[in-house]
Amino acid sequence: MKMVNRRHFVAGSAVGAAILGVGAPLRPARAAQPLKVGLLLPLSGGLAREGQSCKRGAEVTPALLAEMGMPVQLMIADTETNIDTARTRAEKLIADGAQVLIGAFDSAHTLAVAQVCEQRGVPLIINIAAAPNITEQGFKTVFRNFPTAPKLVSEGLSLMKELFKATGTTPTKAVFLHNNDTFGTAMAGAVNKLFPTLDMPFPLVETISYDGAARDLAVEVGKAKSTGADLVLLVPHGDDCIRMIREMVKQRFEPKAVVSPGS
CATH class of the missing domain: 3.40.50.2300 (Response regulator)
Incomplete structure (x- = not known):
């Protein structure tokens, strides 16, 4: 079954x-x-x-x-x-x-x-x-x-604040990776617009887009790792999310959390 x-x-x-x-x-x-x-x-x-x-x-x-x-x-x-x-x-x-x-x-x-x-x-x-x-x-x-992308992002980021407050493990900085399709681009626009207004307890140091159809995401993961971020904000679809996480494991990129602001 x-x-x-x-x-x-x-x-x-x-x-x-x-x-x-x-x-x-x-x-x-x-x-x-x-x-x-x-x-x-x-x-x-x-x-x-x-x-x-x-x-x-x-x-x-x-x-x-x-x-x-x-x-x-x-x-x-x-x-x-x-x-x-x-x-x-x-x-x-x-x-x-x-x-x-x-x-x-x-x-x-x-x-x-x-x-x-x-x-x-x-x-x-x-x-x-x-x-x-x-x-x-x-x-x-x-x-x-x-809901629209701005609604997903505003509520998702607000929940993150509550999550890290409750766990007492607030990250020092975040990197944002998103699929470059219409959905991912809309979400990226919402993140870049709303993040500065929500008084998040960590800075967003870089935004990285990627092709969801790409079989190899080594470059994007390597770039994210090089930022030193201990939080990954990720807006993927199912298959590219799996490839992304596998590549993170391969490169031994171990942030405190991988969280989606709405996906």
Whole structure:
């Protein structure tokens, strides 16, 4: 039996929550016909680990909604971790009768889907995508069910202050590493803007971006180690996070903590 860890459960639950949110308006009508919900996820490619976790969470939802008198037909499409594919799959879901779309996990993919939904007049519920510009363009059919990067960062850094206060192990300085995709760049912008305003108990000495698709992160880890930071702030995706930690072990880079301000 395959075990589902906490990260997978949380990711899957986020999709389920989004679908439950779609179903809520149907409660008074007790609709007999199922609402056709198109779900866009990266089920293959670089974000497949996260996409498959979300899919598992989504698949349990129709039965729960049916018990509540809100039938849902779930139509799942694979974005293949590709912007153009996300766009074409969104168009196909709509052509196949989807009445609302949910997606698309990656911020860049979600923005592409949002443009399609706006053009076609079909609602899009953002299940996971933190880039704030998606909901800052005046779209009329796009609704956010996930916090923006500034919200994630402000709350994440505030929790770090509480964490280090409680443990009495405040680091002397931090280095920030982030994936250079749309999500990571949005998070980096939020960190650089908000960090100086939050009276953090340690300085941020350097920000380092990296290509999440790169197989070798030795240069980035070596650069982070050379700063002498004893705290690593990290905004990764699942697979590149694993490669990052393995490289840290290889280089014997042992900070007091590796913490994400929202990932």
